Amino acid sequence: MLIDMRKVEQLIELWFDEDSNYFDLTAKIMIDDDANATFGMNAREPIILSGLPIAKLIFKKLDPDCTFEATHKDGDRVEAGTTFAKISGNAQALLTAERVALNLMQRMCGIAGVTAEYVKEIEGTGAFLVDTRKTTPGLRILEKYAVTCGGGRNHRLGLDNGIMLKDNHIAVAGSITAAVARAKALAPVLTKIEVESDRMEQVKEALEAGADVIMLDNMTNEAMREAVEWVNGRVPLECSGGVRLETIRGKAETGVDFISVGRITQSAPCVDIGLDEV
Incomplete structure (x- = not known):
């Protein structure tokens, strides 16, 4: 535990x-x-x-x-x-x-x-189910532990566990390239940097800027397949946004490495x- x-x-x-x-x-x-x-x-x-x-x-x-x-x-x-x-x-x-x-x-x-229901849906695809920070205030570590009991894996336990550059961070920084450069210059050396992307040009910029993980946010299955093919295993890819039990299999079959689902903690x-x- x-x-x-x-x-x-x-x-x-x-x-x-x-x-x-x-x-x-x-x-x-x-x-x-x-x-x-x-x-x-x-x-x-x-x-x-x-x-x-x-x-x-x-x-x-x-x-x-x-x-x-x-x-x-x-x-x-x-x-x-x-x-x-x-x-x-x-x-x-x-x-x-x-x-x-x-x-x-x-x-x-x-x-x-x-x-466990979500994990069963993606068996054999190679994708891992991960949780989010959408947890009950005060119960996060226990709810995230419960995810592991069901066969899932933990994403960030909190804001200090990794750097995730979302659209608002990028907007303030000016660009993905500038945001990643600043993060790399100031973050502890073992900290991973993830960049949220919702279109292919952002995926390319994030990879070229040196992101450690790229989140494919609310992208279609076709767009995610394109991203998987272009990235070609150079960094892990995370699928996020609107994932449901009835849709997760199709998303996993695009070839992404991780699928983050808020529902497993937020709506259980x-x-x-x-x-x-x-």
């Missing part, structure tokens, strides 16, 4: 502040302080797992002595009715943590499942996961 668990623990603090504030009124009234219980996390529909280590941290935040036993791992596909983890410990703590853990896993598993539905007493 390319995740700093220290940051995740900070997020968990915020999630509990939001959900229970000072205390869980229902659990405090209805359950004795020393009562123990065992609960199972159950898939109520077919899902791809993502977020099990995070769910474990959530439960242990309120009961450090609880046991969290997962029978599966992130990335596994499980069928409806599968109990994929059991948690035993203080009943008050586990029930207070329940909704936070379920909300997080339902979101992450949903992203993993949608990602949450899946149905329950916590039931065992």
Whole structure:
């Protein structure tokens, strides 16, 4: 997991502040302080797992002595009715943590499942599915991790992970050539520079200027095939813009190296996961 668990623990603090504030009124009234219980996390529909280590941290935040036993791992596909983890410990703590853990896993598993659908559509083409920065504020690293559980790969984790020269950057700089030259002069030496292009003359200028990656933005399949043929493997090409499940195969078959899809994080539905007493 390319995740700093220290940051995740900070997020968990915020999630509990939001959900229970000072205390869980229902659990405090209805359950004795020393009562123990065992609960199972159950898939109520077919899902791809993502977020099990995070769910474990959530439960242990309120009961450090609880046991969290997962029978599966992130990335596994499980069928409806599968109990994929059991948690035993203080009943008050586990029930207070329940909704936070379920909300997080339902979101992450949903992203993993949608990602897997897109990955399956481009099998055998040689193209890789990558995500975007279209993520839920505060949840980016977890949502991007969920993409990897579904078989996708990560694009930039944030603005400091690489230089992407989009149309507005290029307009301010004056040209693609000027923008790339400035980036090369000032960027850390291991930083890649990607240039957004929406027509063939921009692709040519970007390559001649020394771009490391060229994004083909909202270009037709015919235009992308032309770009792939002209670039001829000299730099990787990324397809972006308006990619849907029903169109991604045709885009992959143009020969591009990467296809970035905002929908896998931005529009993924949450899946149905329950916590039931065992």
